[in-house]
Amino acid sequence: MLGDLPEEEFRKALRQASDWVADYRSRIEQRPVSPPGKPGDVSATLPSTIPTMPVPFETVMADFESLIVPNLVHWGHPAFLGYFGSTTTAPGILGEILAATLNVSAMTWATSPAATELEAVVLQWLREMLRLPEKFFGIVYDTASVATLHALAAARESLQLDIRNLGLSGRSDLPRLRIYASDQAHSSIVKAAITLGIGEINVKRIESDDLFRLDLNSLKLAVQHDRSAGYMPLAVVATVGTTSAAAVDPIPEIASFCKAESIWLHVDAAYGGALALLPEACDLMEGVDAADSVVVNPHKWLFVPLDFSTLYTKHPHLLREVFSLVPEYLRGDAEQSEINYMDYGIQLGRRFRALKAWMVFSTFGETGLVTRIREHIRLARLFATWVENDVDFELLAPVQMGVVCFRAIVEQDSGDLLAQTNDLNRSVVRSVNATGRAYLTHTGLGGKVAMRVAIGNVLTTERHLADVFGLIKQELQKVSKFELRSGAVARP
Numbered sequence: 001m002l003g004d005l006p007e008e009e010f011r012k013a014l015r016q017a018s019d020w021v022a023d024y025r026s027r028i029e030q031r032p033v034s035p036p037g038k039p040g041d042v043s044a045t046l047p048s049t050i051p052t053m054p055v056p057f058e059t060v061m062a063d064f065e066s067l068i069v070p071n072l073v074h075w076g077h078p079a080f081l082g083y084f085g086s087t088t089t090a091p092g093i094l095g096e097i098l099a100a101t102l103n104v105s106a107m108t109w110a111t112s113p114a115a116t117e118l119e120a121v122v123l124q125w126l127r128e129m130l131r132l133p134e135k136f137f138g139i140v141y142d143t144a145s146v147a148t149l150h151a152l153a154a155a156r157e158s159l160q161l162d163i164r165n166l167g168l169s170g171r172s173d174l175p176r177l178r179i180y181a182s183d184q185a186h187s188s189i190v191k192a193a194i195t196l197g198i199g200e201i202n203v204k205r206i207e208s209d210d211l212f213r214l215d216l217n218s219l220k221l222a223v224q225h226d227r228s229a230g231y232m233p234l235a236v237v238a239t240v241g242t243t244s245a246a247a248v249d250p251i252p253e254i255a256s257f258c259k260a261e262s263i264w265l266h267v268d269a270a271y272g273g274a275l276a277l278l279p280e281a282c283d284l285m286e287g288v289d290a291a292d293s294v295v296v297n298p299h300k301w302l303f304v305p306l307d308f309s310t311l312y313t314k315h316p317h318l319l320r321e322v323f324s325l326v327p328e329y330l331r332g333d334a335e336q337s338e339i340n341y342m343d344y345g346i347q348l349g350r351r352f353r354a355l356k357a358w359m360v361f362s363t364f365g366e367t368g369l370v371t372r373i374r375e376h377i378r379l380a381r382l383f384a385t386w387v388e389n390d391v392d393f394e395l396l397a398p399v400q401m402g403v404v405c406f407r408a409i410v411e412q413d414s415g416d417l418l419a420q421t422n423d424l425n426r427s428v429v430r431s432v433n434a435t436g437r438a439y440l441t442h443t444g445l446g447g448k449v450a451m452r453v454a455i456g457n458v459l460t461t462e463r464h465l466a467d468v469f470g471l472i473k474q475e476l477q478k479v480s481k482f483e484l485r486s487g488a489v490a491r492p
């Protein structure tokens with residue numbers, strides 16, 4: 001009962017697990033994308049207390065296969081088209097397995113020199129692919145939410161209000177701080193404001209235009225109004241690739257405004273940053289080099305499995321000013337290098353995330369990344385043409401990335417057309433997902449409920465998308481209580 005599993009047992013289990021991984025990947029298409037169950041179903045099949053005596057790995061693996069796996073949503077399934085797709089890739093899986101084996105912490109350089117140095121190397125590769133100038137210092141976090149939190153903490157520090165030392169509570173000398181972001185910007189900005197003591201109410205949502213881009217004039221008016229009311233702007237957050245429609249805010253204009261007003265500009269390119277790799281699409285990232293900080297998530301569209309988010313900033317000293325805190329017990333290690341990534345964030349222990357990114361970037365190469373992203377855009381545009389050519393559907397946003405937002409439309413209605421069309425589109429998504437043959441999400445765009453398809457999985461092909469579009473049409477006919485324009489309706 002001491003020590004680890006015996007070596008032979010471990011080898012056998014490892015072979016079993018690696019075969020399972022390869023089989024899972026090659027046969028994933030045969031599985032339902034999502035399970036039919038309800039909350040509590042899985043826990044009801046598991047013991048409520050830890051087994052007193054050791055359970056053989058084979059039994060645990062059998063439970064994993066029979067109780068856990070069938071009750072998962074298979075994000076790596078080629079017909080999983082929810083959120084921002086899935087970045088499962090073979091080199092990413094291998095990187096995760098090896099990182100778990102090493103289980104090192106990249107908190108200081110000395111605690112694992114190659115972990116820190118590989119992180120710096122991968123960040124430099126990515127910075128160059130993103131076409132960001134050398135003055136951008138990078139750091140890896142788990143998620144964009146956490147990266148944005150750190151960027152806004154640095155922005156808060158830039159105001160020289162001595163908040164690290166004195167905090168916020170009980171201070172009458174502080175102005176009200178404001179963060180500006182469009183009504184399409186991600187909720188992580190609000191969460192960062194909550195966490196940093198800025199307050200949810202002080203995230204000023206700026207209206208977006210009919211293409212879901214932040215409206216510059218409204219931003220200018222909001223800042224002007226706030227300044228005259230005695231508020232202090234803390235940051236503007238602009239987005240390249242909004243969550244709902246993958247819209248792109250007018251970054252160059254926002255950057256000029258922020259420069260003139262001396263306001264920190266943070267760009268959330270968590271999803272859209274990947275476009276910087278494509279010569280024909282990198283103009284969508286134009287102006288980002290003028291930002292103070294930018295977040296890009298390789299776990300959204302650069303084929304590195306969850307989690308791997310990168311923050312680049314021109315002001316790393318501010319991150320250090322907020323977060324560097326070296327207790328005596330870490331000093332011996334910390335003193336051995338200039339760069340210790342623990343100094344740039346909340347976390348002390350840091351996973352060796354750079355390993356999987358290095359493996360993905362190396363084995364695919366820049367050309368492999370570019371070709372795959374380009375194919376996803378082609379597929380999204382193709383899907384959009386199917387929508388446009390079908391009288392029962394309409395596109396709700398331009399398609400410039402891997403996201404297609406569209407809705408079913410009905411010919412007739414009784415009463416409130418918008419509400420009924422919205423209900424119908426929600427029902428179609430639910431109905432499609434209930435088949436287990438695809439997974440979509442819905443979103444809201446200008447009051448309209450949109451079905452949303454996000455393409456970013458290396459396994460997704462034209463055939464899968466054609467099947468999914470056929471399935472959407474089939475489920476639409478099933479759930480619609482109204483006549484469709486095509487006349488193809490199965491009235492209940």
Ligand code: PLP
Binds near residue numbers: 188270
């Ligand atoms: N920013 C945008 C534009 C997003 O769409 C998302 C999530 O989808 C996030 C940030 C948050 O990402 P994460 O899950 O890495 O925190």
